[in-house]
Amino acid sequence: MLMNREKSVLLIVDVQERLAPAIDDGDAVVRNCAWLAGVAGRMGVPVVVSEHFPEKIGSTVAEVKAAAVAAGAQFVTKEFFSAETDGCLKGTAIDDRRQVVVCGTEAHVCVQQTALGLRWAGHDVFVVADAAGSRRASDRELALARMRGHGIEIVAREMVAFEWLKRGGTDLFREVNRDFIR
DSSP: OOOOTTTEEEEEEOOBTTTGGGSTTHHHHHHHHHHHHHHHHHHTOOEEEEEESHHHHOSBOHHHHHHHHHTTOEEEEESSSOHHHHTTTTTSGGGGOSEEEEEEEOIIIIIHHHHHHHHHTTOEEEEEEEEEEOSSHHHHHHHHHHHHHTTOEEEOHHHHHHHHHOOSSSHHHHHHHHHTOO
């Protein structure tokens, strides 16, 4: 199944100040989450950002927060590892969209539990591998394999962008290609 920007929402899970420095290849995860927020904003795809106990873990890292705010993101806080179980996603753009593109940290905890919950709730879920991280690379790999086994699509950030674009040769393609595809 292809991702469609009219049916998609981007969910950025818990890319927070005190956790991000501990993530394996965390700079790339942060950069790729911010990139996805920028692409989503330019293409009119709603963005939702979750924060797990921000009073303890900090708020969303500045680079991701700036891109998400520019995209008009909705921010929610949560206590459960799964944002779906927590109920904090109710009333967000996720209610209106069938496809949920998920990125963030940690892949084997909050990302995985949220993705599985969304899948079991009837959403088509896509986890962006190059924008999902854990403190240990082995935990990330296990989580991606487990999610794939439960029908969650594992994708790369450029797969998201090009599937949302659908075609080249348009003004939108040229703009996204110029500003985001590197």
